[in-house]
Amino acid sequence: MSIPNTHVRAVLDAYLERFPKEVDAAAPLVQALDDEHELASPKEFRIGHVTAGAVVLDPCWRVLMVREDSRGSWLLPGGHLTETDGALHEAARDRLTQITGLVPEQLVATSEDLPSDLDSHLVPESLDLGEPEHRHFTFLYLYRATAATVPVGSHTFGDLAWRPHTDIPSARLAAKISQALAPDREPTRG
Numbered sequence: 001m002s003i004p005n006t007h008v009r010a011v012l013d014a015y016l017e018r019f020p021k022e023v024d025a026a027a028p029l030v031q032a033l034d035d036e037h038e039l040a041s042p043k044e045f046r047i048g049h050v051t052a053g054a055v056v057l058d059p060c061w062r063v064l065m066v067r068e069d070s071r072g073s074w075l076l077p078g079g080h081l082t083e084t085d086g087a088l089h090e091a092a093r094d095r096l097t098q099i100t101g102l103v104p105e106q107l108v109a110t111s112e113d114l115p116s117d118l119d120s121h122l123v124p125e126s127l128d129l130g131e132p133e134h135r136h137f138t139f140l141y142l143y144r145a146t147a148a149t150v151p152v153g154s155h156t157f158g159d160l161a162w163r164p165h166t167d168i169p170s171a172r173l174a175a176k177i178s179q180a181l182a183p184d185r186e187p188t189r190g
Contacts, residue, residue: 002040002083003091008050009033011088011139014114025120029137039137042080048123048135052091053078055116055168055177056100056107056143062162064145066099074163078138089113092141100160107143110180116142117173140173142180 012033016023032039032047039050053076056064065074077099078092085091089112097103110116117140125133168174 003050003081003085003088005033005036005039007087008039011113011115012118015118015139018114019118022118026118028120028135029118032137040081040085045132045134048137049080050088051078051080051136051138052085052088052095053119053138053140054092054096054143055140055173056096056102056145057165057177058145058162060162061165063165063168064100064102064160065163065167066158066160068158072158073169074161074167076140076169078140087113088115088139089141092139093143096143099158102145106146108146110142110144115139116176116180117170119170119173142177 008029012026012029016026028047029039029050032044035046037046037049038044042049055076058064064077066077067074077096079095079099081091082094085094089109092115093104093107093109096107119136119138119140121136121138123131123134123136125131165174165177168177
C-alpha cells in the first residue's frame with residue numbers, strides 16, 4: 001500500500017499551520033493534490049511527486065550528508081516513496097536507514113509526525129531515464145543521532161560524512177534547525 005494523497009494533504013495542512021509563511025511555496029503541491037495526481041508514485045511527472053528525507057544532527061550539531069558520486073554535491077539522505085511506505089515520517093526514517101545504515105535505536109525524532117521542512121525543487125529532464133523536468137516535494141524530518149559511533153565513509157548509496165550544520169543546503173531549513181535546537185545547550189566541540 002502506498003501513501004495516499006489524503007495523508008500527504010493532512011501532513012501538508014499541519015505543516016502549513018505551523019509555517020503559514022510557506023503557503024505560496026507549497027502552491028504547486030497543493031495544485032497537484034487538488035488535481036488528484038498520484039503523488040506517491042516516482043513516475044508522476046505532471047507537476048512532480050513527493051519524496052521523503054531526513055536531517056540528522058550529531059551532538060556537535062554536524063549534519064549527516066550523502067554524496068551520490070565523487071563529483072556530486074553533498075545532499076541530505078532521502079529518496080522516493082515506495083509501495084510499502086505507510087506514512088511520510090516512516091518513509092523518511094526508512095530511506096535514512098537504507099542510505100546510512102543507522103538503525104532506529106540510534107535516532108531520536110524531534111517531531112514524529114510533523115516534518116521540519118518542505119523542500120520543493122526542480123529536477124532537470126533526464127534523457128537517460130526518460131524523465132521530463134519535474135518537481136520533488138521533499139518532506140524533511142529532523143533527527144538527533146544518539147550513537148557514539150555512526151557510519152561514515154563509502155556506502156552503497158554514496159559517500160557519507162558529518163558536515164558542519166552550516167552546509168545545510170537551505171538557509172530556511174538551517175534557521176528552523178537552529179530554532180528547534182535553541183533550548184539545547186551549545187553544541188559539543190569535537
